[in-house]
């Protein structure tokens with residue numbers, strides 16, 4: 001039966017005590033090589049997030065939390081400044097690594113709260129509490145992934161293909177993923193899921209990462225170019241679409257990898273349910289609609305230098321938004337660790353997430 005139980009390698013692991021380091025799989029090297037890097041400074045974590053060595057909304061949050069711990073190590077060695085002020089500066093610095101995934105800011109807020117809750121603790125004790133909080137964020141994310149899988153599996157069809165876009169798998173989280181956790185749970189429950197993975201230009205998270213994860217888990221997968229999504233739906237191959245998200249506004253509008261909005265429009269056209277799987281840490285209730293979600297724009301060579309080969313004239317103008325926003329009206333349901341949100345609106349979001 002498809003769906004082996006062997007999970008792919010963990011996205012990241014903190015090794016050691018408060019003086020330890022963060023070990024990450026370098027996702028820019030996949031699928032050719034499974035290479036691990038060790039981050040021993042906050043700058044190395046910032047760089048890993050910026051360059052997508054670690055990526056995916058929940059994974060970015062977990063990595064940033066451990067980045068704060070690495071910064072705390074340096075702060076402990078320099079008593080010229082108040083330790084809690086240094087931690088606050090470190091959080092501000094990590095917050096500049098990428099703008100869209102709200103999990104980054106959610107995790108940093110939790111780390112800042114440790115310093116305010118433990119303001120009368122000596123720096124060494126505060127540093128220990130910071131490591132405990134980072135570990136808790138990682139553990140909770142793993143639990144959230146499993147719960148998302150349990151809730152979402154029942155929504156997937158017992159026949160036909162399931163399309164996904166980008167990578168919302170184990171590599172994007174500290175657990176089995178969000179969208180892929182739903183797929184893995186459905187396969188484990190015995191559903192004959194066949195995944196159509198969109199390659200997801202320009203950085204190919206779908207072909208490089210999602211296809212890699214699915215094949216590791218023996219889940220049947222067909223890789224397609226992004227511009228094939230409509231034809232594949234028109235041929236009747238797709239019975240559902242499920243993706244991840246990087247930030248969901250209070251009304252349910254959801255930011256996800258560029259191209260997700262197009263897939264949602266195509267799904268609507270073909271009367272295919274479009275689901276988004278995301279933990280509660282991806283919801284930003286301070287934003288009333290998706291119009292307010294900051295969209296990251298990335299450098300030109302991600303488009304013109306397709307992984308080392310020039311694919312466009314050197315000075316050509318480019319536009320490279322890394323995300324787009326799918327309106328709540330196109331989303332059949334949001335799949336969270338606390339349950340299914342349907343219809344997708346602020347009242348239902350607040351009811352299910354108990355906000």
Ligand SMILES: CSC[C@H]1O[C@H](OP(=O)(O)O)[C@H](O)[C@@H]1O
Nearest residue numbers: 055056057166168172244256257
């Ligand atoms: C589980 S959320 C993953 C989410 O993050 C990805 O973006 P990036 O690879 O740029 O970090 C993409 O939007 C995924 O859906």
